[in-house]
Amino acid sequence: MKKILVTGADGFIGSHLTETLVRNGYEVKAFVYYNSFNSWGWLDHCDKEVAGKFEVFSGDVRDPNGVRTAMKGMDGVLHLAALIGIPFSYHSPDTYIDTNIKGTLNVLQAARDLNIQKIIHTSTSEVYGTAQFVPITEEHPVKGQSPYSASKIGADQLAYSFFASFKQPVIVVRPFNTYGPRQSARAIIPTIITQLLAGKKKIKLGSLHPTRDFNYVGDTVRGFIKALESKVGFGEVFNIGNGFEISMGDTAKAIADLIGVDVEIEGDEVRFRPEKSEVERLWASNQKAKEILNWEPEYKGLPGFKSGLEKTINWFKDENNLKSYKADIYNV
Numbered sequence: 001m002k003k004i005l006v007t008g009a010d011g012f013i014g015s016h017l018t019e020t021l022v023r024n025g026y027e028v029k030a031f032v033y034y035n036s037f038n039s040w041g042w043l044d045h046c047d048k049e050v051a052g053k054f055e056v057f058s059g060d061v062r063d064p065n066g067v068r069t070a071m072k073g074m075d076g077v078l079h080l081a082a083l084i085g086i087p088f089s090y091h092s093p094d095t096y097i098d099t100n101i102k103g104t105l106n107v108l109q110a111a112r113d114l115n116i117q118k119i120i121h122t123s124t125s126e127v128y129g130t131a132q133f134v135p136i137t138e139e140h141p142v143k144g145q146s147p148y149s150a151s152k153i154g155a156d157q158l159a160y161s162f163f164a165s166f167k168q169p170v171i172v173v174r175p176f177n178t179y180g181p182r183q184s185a186r187a188i189i190p191t192i193i194t195q196l197l198a199g200k201k202k203i204k205l206g207s208l209h210p211t212r213d214f215n216y217v218g219d220t221v222r223g224f225i226k227a228l229e230s231k232v233g234f235g236e237v238f239n240i241g242n243g244f245e246i247s248m249g250d251t252a253k254a255i256a257d258l259i260g261v262d263v264e265i266e267g268d269e270v271r272f273r274p275e276k277s278e279v280e281r282l283w284a285s286n287q288k289a290k291e292i293l294n295w296e297p298e299y300k301g302l303p304g305f306k307s308g309l310e311k312t313i314n315w316f317k318d319e320n321n322l323k324s325y326k327a328d329i330y331n332v
Contacts, residue, residue, distance in 0.1 A: 002025075003075045004076050006018050007077065008122075009030030009032055009043060010033060010043055011184075012182045012183045013224075016181075016182070017224055019046055019047060020225065030056050033081070034059055038058075042182045062098050064106040068113070071116060074114075075116070077107060077111060079120065084148065086148045086273065090274075093147035100148075100155050101154045105158055107119065108162045108168065119159070119168065119171070120173055120228055121159040121170055121171070122175070125174060125176040125213065126148065128143065131281040137285045160235060163234060170234065171234060173223060175215065175220050175223070175240045176212070176241035177214045179312060180217030180315075181321070182315075188251065190325065192251070192256075194325045197316055197327075201261075202264040202266050205248065206267070206271030206273070207248060210278060211245040213241045213244065213282050214242060214305055215241055215297060216305075219242070222298075224240075227293055239288065241284020241285075241286050243284055252265055254306060258306065
């Protein structure tokens with residue numbers, strides 16, 4: 001497989017994945033969300049040695065004709081396009097059903113009709129809900145604690161159904177909490193970094209006690225590529241996680257230490273999830289990915305997390321990058 005379509009290529013993980021695929025010698029078509037500004041999202045800011053070396057297709061995954069047109073002639077599809085903000089899903093759930101479920105259906109149907117060799121479908125650790133046991137294996141029950149996670153559970157099940165019903169060559173990659181340069185401001189790590197770099201001594205956050213399993217974006221990208229290049233694992237789900245947990249409060253302290261400032265955290269009511277919607281604990285088992293995909297994180301454990309944070313902070317310190325973020329408002 002050499003010709004690869006990446007949906008959601010204009011986003012955080014998708015842009016890093018597109019760049020890495022190009023560097024690895026793939027012919028890449030980047031499916032970006034159509035807009036009248038002709039913006040390609042983060043691909044407008046890609047590394048110079050990659051710029052101009054991939055094709056761009058502007059469209060909308062909710063449109064089956066556009067998806068089919070983009071997929072013609074492709075060998076494989078890495079499907080990342082999705083709505084991902086959890087707070088936005090509370091008041092606009094319809095858009096999540098249309099984008100995450102219907103969009104995935106469009107990709108699967110086109111892939112079946114066009115005999116695409118492999119589809120890598122993107123899941124999320126949010127589908128597990130609050131951990132019932134740790135570390136979380138792929139056999140852990142799924143529980144939709146937000147409209148977003150419910151839509152991703154539906155998309156995941158659609159992907160598996162096409163494997164079971166039509167022998168569609170599908171692999172589901174389930175990233176845990178990816179972080180790094182270009183991450184959107186709705187996520188916890190950019191929220192902390194941008195407020196601190198803006199000179200704030202008291203930063204606003206939501207719940208501090210929930211834990212997450214943070215995975216540096218370079219490791220997540222390698223997980224996708226390992227799945228793409230694997231000759232086994234069809235119909236399977238693979239956790240792409242670091243294998244350790246850290247609380248939101250300790251994450252904020254680690255970032256403040258790396259920046260070299262003292263931090264006082266103020267609870268902001270608007271940032272709290274509804275009580276039963278909060279995912280209290282996430283901690284990945286990545287054993288299956290190690291054994292079958294030969295993948296494991298390079299930024300391991302707390303030392304690796306701090307190393308990845310340092311890279312992320314340095315990226316945000318560039319004024320050209322920081323000016324794209326609005327540290328003074330809550331980004332839904």
